[in-house]
Amino acid sequence: MRAISFQSVSKTFASPKGRVSALSDVSFDIEAGEFFGLLGPNGAGKTTLISILAGLAHASAGRIEVMGKEVHTDFAAARSQLGVVPQELVFDPFFNVRETLKIQSGYFGIKRNDAWIDELLHSLGLTDKANANMRQLSGGMKRRVMVAQALVHKPPVIVLDEPTAGVDVELRQTLWQFIAKLNRQGHTVLLTTHYLEEAEALCGRIAMLKQGRVVALDSTSALLKAASSNVLRFKVNGDVLPPVLADKARITGRIVQLPAHNALEIEQYLALLREAGVHTEDVEIRKADLEDVFLDVMAEVRS
Numbered sequence: 001m002r003a004i005s006f007q008s009v010s011k012t013f014a015s016p017k018g019r020v021s022a023l024s025d026v027s028f029d030i031e032a033g034e035f036f037g038l039l040g041p042n043g044a045g046k047t048t049l050i051s052i053l054a055g056l057a058h059a060s061a062g063r064i065e066v067m068g069k070e071v072h073t074d075f076a077a078a079r080s081q082l083g084v085v086p087q088e089l090v091f092d093p094f095f096n097v098r099e100t101l102k103i104q105s106g107y108f109g110i111k112r113n114d115a116w117i118d119e120l121l122h123s124l125g126l127t128d129k130a131n132a133n134m135r136q137l138s139g140g141m142k143r144r145v146m147v148a149q150a151l152v153h154k155p156p157v158i159v160l161d162e163p164t165a166g167v168d169v170e171l172r173q174t175l176w177q178f179i180a181k182l183n184r185q186g187h188t189v190l191l192t193t194h195y196l197e198e199a200e201a202l203c204g205r206i207a208m209l210k211q212g213r214v215v216a217l218d219s220t221s222a223l224l225k226a227a228s229s230n231v232l233r234f235k236v237n238g239d240v241l242p243p244v245l246a247d248k249a250r251i252t253g254r255i256v257q258l259p260a261h262n263a264l265e266i267e268q269y270l271a272l273l274r275e276a277g278v279h280t281e282d283v284e285i286r287k288a289d290l291e292d293v294f295l296d297v298m299a300e301v302r303s
Contacts, residue, residue, distance in 0.1 A: 002065070003157050003188035004030040004053065009062035011048055022048045023212040026062070030158070030205075035180075037190045037203030037220070039098040039196070039294060044209040045085065046192045050161050054084045066157055080108060083155035087162045089142050093135040097145055098127060100134060101152050108153040123178045125171075131146075140167045147175060157188045164195060171176060175203065199288035200224075208297055216297045220290065227288035230260045232269055239278040245269065250295065260285070264292065 011023040023045045030036045044104050051057040053064055065227065066072045069078035069190065092100060101117045121127045124144045129137060134145065147163065149192050158179065163170045183189050193199055199206060199220075206223060208216040216223065235254045240246075250257045260266045273280060 001067075002029045003034065003067060004190065005050070005065040007063045007065075009049065009052065009059050009064060010224065011045075011057070012060045016281040021212055023052075025058075025070060026209070026212070026214055028207055028214060028217055030188060030190060032067075032184070032188055033186055034205060035183050036191070036201050037206040038190060038192045038209065039206060040192075040209035041298065045212040046057070046209055047161060048212075049162045049209075050084070050086075050159060050190075050192065050236075053083060055079055057064040072284055076229075082156055082157050082159060083150035084159045085147050085150045085155065085161060085163050086167065087144065089139060091134045091142055091145065093133070096131050096133050097121070097137075097148075100131045101146060103147055103151045104152045104216055106199075110153055113152070113289065117148075117152065123174075123181075124148055125142065125174050140171045144171060144175075147178075151182075156186070157190070158182065160189065160191045160193075162192055162194065164193065166199065172198075194296055196291045197289070208294065210298060211243060214233070215300075216293075223293045224288065224290065227293045229288065230266070230292060231261070231288055231292060232258045232260045232266050232283070233286055233287050234280040234283040236280060239276075241278060242272050242276045250292075258291075259296075 006026050006028055009023055009026040010021070012021050014020075026045070026049060038046055038049070045143055048057065052059050053066070053071060054227075055071055055078070058072065066078040067081040067083060095103065098117065100294060101120065105111070105113055105117070116128075121130055124147060126141070126144050128146065129141060134142065135222040137145065143163070150158065160179070163175060176198070191199065191203060203220055205219050206216070207214055224241045234256055237254065241249060241256065245258060248258055258269055260269065
């Protein structure tokens with residue numbers, strides 16, 4: 001069964017320069033029980049697509065279904081199937097954590113679900129904060145409460161829009177352990193994230209958006225197989241790379257990474273570095289990861 005179906009979804013906005021396209025003919029399905037990743041650079045259209053899915057915006061064209069319910073014509077039924085964790089920290093400062101979750105339950109007509117609320121508090125490390133006012137919580141704790149709010153009605157489809165942006169390692173580990181458990185129990189998960197190592201570890205299938213269009217859609221394993229088989233990684237101390245290597249390199253501070261398809265190409269890179277007098281440290285060869293795939297796909301689209 002399809003948990004989510006995006007069918008030729010387009011979205012345009014009015015601007016001083018005319019109509020601007022945020023999404024253009026986006027189509028793909030997410031099967032029930034999948035852990036699905038939606039990736040793309042800032043401005044690619046990810047949050048716009050999530051907003052339409054959640055009923056917070058209307059598509060200019062196309063349709064979206066959640067568990068067979070169309071989000072525009074059957075909004076209440078479709079929304080009841082979703083648990084959405086937005087990017088923004090939104091909270092009511094007048095209630096404590098437990099009250100917030102009970103109020104959220106009421107929006108879905110749910111009463112006497114204290115056992116599930118207790119499980120959410122425990123699973124997300126919030127038990128000792130249950131009676132704390134929302135204003136007293138740190139940003140990371142507020143984020144945990146937002147996750148609990150999204151799950152309080154036990155939705156079959158969970159949508160996480162940058163859920164770990166700017167939060168500590170402990171929360172990330174706690175959150176993913178709990179979400180992975182729910183996924184094993186049959187919940188469908190749609191994740192958007194800029195932490196590509198999270199997407200690689202968690203998602204069975206991935207779609208990539210660029211300028212409002214789907215530019216890649218495949219299983220995570222297939223995307224990785226299509227990438228360069230190896231990456232040469234090393235550090236430099238202020239030396240300038242030869243132009244032929246600089247054009248191919250991904251440079252982060254002192255760290256340089258070059259795609260390498262075979263041993264001969266690695267030898268050629270090292271020879272060029274020696275000839276240019278570039279001093280390297282911590283040289284290693286690693287397998288390509290999802291970040292390599294992502295950058296390759298985005299580069300191909302630009303070209």
